[in-house]
Structures are given as C-alpha cells and as structure tokens.
Amino acid sequence: MQNAGIATLGRNWCYLACDVHPDDLKAAIEGAKMMKFIGLNLTLPHKLLAVDMVDKLDESAKTWGAVNTIRFEALNQNNEWEPLGNFPAEEVRGIRSQGFNTDADAIIQSLREDLSFGLRGASVVLLGAGGAGRTAALKMASEGVKNLFLVNRTVAKAQEVEREIQQRFPAVNVRTGYPETAVDLVLNATSLGLKADDALPLDEDRFPLGKAAAAYDMVYRPAETKFLRAAKRAGCRTANGLGMLLYQGARALELWSGQTAPIDVMRQALERDVYGKQ
Numbered sequence: 001m002q003n004a005g006i007a008t009l010g011r012n013w014c015y016l017a018c019d020v021h022p023d024d025l026k027a028a029i030e031g032a033k034m035m036k037f038i039g040l041n042l043t044l045p046h047k048l049l050a051v052d053m054v055d056k057l058d059e060s061a062k063t064w065g066a067v068n069t070i071r072f073e074a075l076n077q078n079n080e081w082e083p084l085g086n087f088p089a090e091e092v093r094g095i096r097s098q099g100f101n102t103d104a105d106a107i108i109q110s111l112r113e114d115l116s117f118g119l120r121g122a123s124v125v126l127l128g129a130g131g132a133g134r135t136a137a138l139k140m141a142s143e144g145v146k147n148l149f150l151v152n153r154t155v156a157k158a159q160e161v162e163r164e165i166q167q168r169f170p171a172v173n174v175r176t177g178y179p180e181t182a183v184d185l186v187l188n189a190t191s192l193g194l195k196a197d198d199a200l201p202l203d204e205d206r207f208p209l210g211k212a213a214a215a216y217d218m219v220y221r222p223a224e225t226k227f228l229r230a231a232k233r234a235g236c237r238t239a240n241g242l243g244m245l246l247y248q249g250a251r252a253l254e255l256w257s258g259q260t261a262p263i264d265v266m267r268q269a270l271e272r273d274v275y276g277k278q
Helices: 002-008 022-034 046-052 059-064 103-115 131-142 155-168 226-233 242-257 263-275
Strands: 039-041 069-075 081-083 096-100 123-127 147-151 173-176 183-188 212-217 237-240
Touching (some): 002 242, 022 046, 022 069, 022 096, 039 242, 059 096, 059 103, 059 131, 081 242, 103 131, 103 237, 123 131, 131 155, 147 155, 155 173, 212 226, 226 237, 242 263
Parallel strands (some): 123 147, 147 173, 212 237
Antiparallel strands (some): 039 069, 069 081
C-alpha cells in the first residue's frame, strides 16, 4: 500500500517492515532519526510506549494518547521545522521526531464510507478497551455518540476508559458492560478473529447480535471473521477494518510527503496484498 502510494507520488523512498522488541523501541526510533528516515509507522504494542519517546507530540497524539505515525523533521534556513522529506540529505540540520495519531480519524472515516454510519446520537457497543479500543472509544465520544457501552475481558480496564470519557466528554452516557436495549453499532476492537478457531469477541447469551443494526470488525484478515459472519446472519450491515488500515496509512503518507495520498492506488495495492484481488 505505502510503496504503491510512494511510487505514484514520484518519491524515491522505500517502505520497510521491521520487527522491534518493545524494550528496543526507543533505540530504534533514535536510530531511524540518525539514519535520516523520513518517518515511521508503529503498531501494537508500540503506540502507547512511543508517546514518551518522541521529541514532540502533535495535538492528535496528545488528544488520543497514542502514536502510530512518526515524522522526522529538520530545521530550514529560517530555523523552522519542516518534514525531512523536503530536504536534500546534505542539507539536513537538527533532526527531531514528531508523533502523530492517524488511527482515530481513520476509524470514523471507515465507518462513514464503508458502513454509511454516522456516530452523532448513536448507541454503540465497543468490544475491547486496550490501545485500539481506547482510541476508538475516545474518538467516538468526541463525535457525539449518545450511549457507549464498553465490554472488555479485564473489567477494570474498561472502567478506566469509562472514567476518562466521563471526565472529558460528560454529555456521553458511557458505562461498562452490555446494554439491555438494541444499539446502532457493535464494534470489535479486540484481536479475536485473527485465527480461525478464535472465540467470538462477545457473549451472545448476554448480547445477541440481532440487537445491533450494524457490526464493524477492526480485523481485516480474514476478510470475514467469525464475528462478521455471525453478525451478517443476524441481519446486521457489516464491514471490516481494511478501510481503517487504508485511511490511517494514507494520512501518514500525507504527513511525510506534504502531498495528497493516491487513495485509489493504495486501496488497490492493499486489496491485492491482503485478498489477492487483481
């Protein structure tokens, strides 16, 4: 996806995947800075750790408390910070790292475009209160959901997110546990579904999927998880997390390049890689 977008923008860059142990994350970020990388994407469990490891936090990272994109920047002749991609290598002076969060907006954009779903005034069951779940919960609260029900294996973690939303978005009716009434959306922000033998991420005895109008799964591989199959059988409109992956990546490319990301090209490359589509 990223290399297809980079090629379309005419940039002489290459996007690489690297395995980094959490204990080595700070050293990896500093090493990338010293080697004049343009930027980085981070996945779990690095997103929360990186908040304390970058030189500067963008407002998006401060708001959602997680960093999934890092942009390296250098000083121009006026001592102003610009993306490192704007400079010839020999003219780079004083590099810093700035952390961004492109996940939160990507969730909302994918819900809007893939499910035609608007959050204002909606009732939502959110499964998972970890890194991705917390970001989704806070973003949906900021978008004006009316009722938000947080379900997590570790109840204390869900209660922690509940208290944070009560403090930051007091107009939202948020509570831990399943609702007794029907809802507009149930969203899976857990990793359950990545493996064929994974259990459902919710207890259908306590909340039958027929009580939801729509279901969204952040898992995108496989294209249809056990959760989405069950939701479809129950009559829900469904979508997976491929759109979220696309939009967070496209925004990252825009932050690095200062150019508009070629969404259609990136989507086609992503679908070829993930689903083998031609």
